[in-house]
Amino acid sequence: MLNFDEERFLRIQTGAVAMADELRAAVEDALREGAENLFFLGTGGVGILMRPAARLLQARSTFAVHVLSPAELVVGGSAHLGPRSIVVIPSLSGTTSESVRALTYCKSRGARVITLTGHADTPLARDADRNFTNFAADDTSCESFYLQSLVIALAVLHERGEMPEFDEIVSELRLxxxxxxxxxxxxxxxxxxxxxxxxxxxxxxxxxxxxxxxxxxxxxxxxxxxxxxxxxxxxxxxxxxxxxxxxxxxxxxxxxxxxxxxxxxxxxxxxxxxxxxxxxxxxxxxxxxxxxxxxxxxxxxxxxxxxxxxxxxxxxxxxxxxxxxxxxxxxxxxxxx
Structure with a gap:
């Protein structure tokens, strides 16, 4: 196939699915400690990649889910953001300026911040409450972020008893x-x-x-x-x-x-x-x-x-x-x- 590194692709997507248990644990910890809503905050395209997971939750769960532009959140705020919020911020580079500012803003409001990055030694990776790094590049990041955000949504549904088949679904995702x-x-x-x-x-x-x-x-x-x-x-x-x-x-x-x-x-x-x-x-x-x-x-x-x-x-x-x-x-x- 033209300009395609099969082993690299497999390594990246397998890495995304391999995070399932840790992502589930991070979400469950937050819910058991009283989280009442979830924010997906991604700048540009990576924010768009969070939307299937957000829509799944909006369709299957009564748990409050918000999808906002990080830049707009910082300048406009949200009455829903606070100590009982889970905030998920994806960034391939880990350095996206609007997202870095949003992380600082969300933490100032007491929210629990989970970041999904492609690089570990970056501001978004270092300063989050929980970071999940899976190296990817432009040609492999879509699938990686789609998978990680899907697992987060499934974890919310599972913990709340709204979709108990988490393990069965993840076993298929591993394929x-x-x-x-x-x-x-x-x-x-x-x-x-x-x-x-x-x-x-x-x-x-x-x-x-x-x-x-x-x-x-x-x-x-x-x-x-x-x-x-x-x-x-x-x-x-x-x-x-x-x-x-x-x-x-x-x-x-x-x-x-x-x-x-x-x-x-x-x-x-x-x-x-x-x-x-x-x-x-x-x-x-x-x-x-x-x-x-x-x-x-x-x-x-x-x-x-x-x-x-x-x-x-x-x-x-x-x-x-x-x-x-x-x-x-x-x-x-x-x-x-």
């Missing part, structure tokens, strides 16, 4: 790293083909729902916009018919992400509408990915992980075809990350 490599290998021809189809497109509309919506938003903003300078319009499938449908006309690229949770029909509604108005509709459906040994229940939880791992192969081909490395930025050094 994922190797299965994701197989998925990449099987998807490689389609990734190469799709990269060729879209390399000259001026812009794309992305849509998804449920757990796939964050991946649609993330891939549009953090990969195509940031790393390839391609214009995109990410829109939730439930909002598509309240504005964005008016942009659909012949030649407009529309990319749909279909998962396997209860929101699948929302994407299918867009899928049924769009082909009559544009000839460029692409659907990535996780139901078509082989995952031997993974139950339908767990498949519904990992749809964004499957999409992330497949789309990484598209990115690998796209950067070569467009002669635009994924690491190339215009303004990165001018912004305080």
């Amino acid at each position: 994922l790293p190797r299965l994701l490599v197989d998925l990449k290998r099987a998807f490689e021809p389609r990734a190469q083909e799709f990269a060729a189809e879209i390399e000259h497109e001026p812009y794309h509309i992305f849509t998804g729902a449920g757990s796939t919506w964050p991946q649609a938003w993330y891939y549009a903003m953090c990969i195509l916009e940031e790393m390839q300078w391609i214009r995109t319009r990410p829109v939730h499938a439930s909002d598509f018919f309240h504005g964005t449908l008016e942009l659909v006309e012949p030649g407009v690229s529309l990319i749909l992400f279909k998962g396997e949770d209860e929101t699948r029909p929302l994407v299918e509604r867009v899928e049924n509408f769009a082909p009559a108005y544009t000839d460029k509709v692409t659907v990535f459906d996780t139901a078509g990915f082989e995952l031997g040994g993974v139950s339908p229940r767990v498949r519904s939880l990992v749809s964004p992980i499957l999409l992330a791992t497949a789309l990484e192969r598209v990115s690998a081909h796209l950067e070569v075809r467009r002669d635009h490395p994924l690491t190339t930025r215009r303004y990165y050094r001018q912004v305080a990350y």
Whole structure:
């Protein structure tokens, strides 16, 4: 596979799943000591990666969950943040300035801060109440953060008796790293083909729902916009018919992400509408990915992980075809990350 280090990928994703017991213990300790709410605070793309876990909790638990921008929290505050709050701050670098300020702010309010980082000797790793470091890089961080945040959500549900199957689900998650490599290998021809189809497109509309919506938003903003300078319009499938449908006309690229949770029909509604108005509709459906040994229940939880791992192969081909490395930025050094 083009520009892919299999052993490195396996090491990183296996490391993410291996944190399950420690993450569970950290969450259970906080709940048993009286935690009343949970904040997911991530800056930029990594904040988007927390949203499937947050949505799972919002759908299955009465435990209060908040998803906020760290920068906005620091300047605007939250009446819900205090000594009975669990705060989860992810950062690949461990140095993201907005997140570092949010950590300081949350601790000043008495909150318990858990950080998820890609590097240990960093401010976010050193100053948290609990830190979990799993080395990753841009091309491997999506799956790693999705897995870690999913485990946190499952731990909350388990401790509260709202989803008691924690051990069974995690045992299936442990199968994922190797299965994701197989998925990449099987998807490689389609990734190469799709990269060729879209390399000259001026812009794309992305849509998804449920757990796939964050991946649609993330891939549009953090990969195509940031790393390839391609214009995109990410829109939730439930909002598509309240504005964005008016942009659909012949030649407009529309990319749909279909998962396997209860929101699948929302994407299918867009899928049924769009082909009559544009000839460029692409659907990535996780139901078509082989995952031997993974139950339908767990498949519904990992749809964004499957999409992330497949789309990484598209990115690998796209950067070569467009002669635009994924690491190339215009303004990165001018912004305080």
